[in-house]
Amino acid sequence: MNRRDYRYIVLGLGGIGSGAAYWLARTARHDVLGIEQFDLDHVRGGSQDHSRIIRLSYHTPGYVRLAQDAYVAWATLEVDSGEPL
Known part of the structure; x- marks a missing residue:
């Protein structure tokens, strides 16, 4: 087995972990392992649940600004992935 070094290792790839891994890989320009x-x-x-939502109200x-940034991030992810979200 070959050894590989990663600058970042993200444990847990749920909503927060997968987002962190995605943005680290996109902006940090270093190897990321999830x-x-x-x-x-x-x-x-x-x-995980049918009642999870994102809103601007x-x-x-500070939460409103975070939600506004999240909408932009979702749109960016949609373009990058080529998949409708």
Whole structure:
């Protein structure tokens, strides 16, 4: 087996981990390894449920800015992947 060095290793590829791995690989220009213990589309993650939503209406302005940035990030991911999200 060949040894490979990674600058970043992300443990857990749910909503947060996969996003972190994607943006690290896209912007840091270093090797990124993502490790997930479960199969794709499992039901054990914190973001698994039919009621998860993203919205722009929050009481705290900081959350509104984060949500606005998230919409831009989703659009970027959609273009990069060539898949409708």
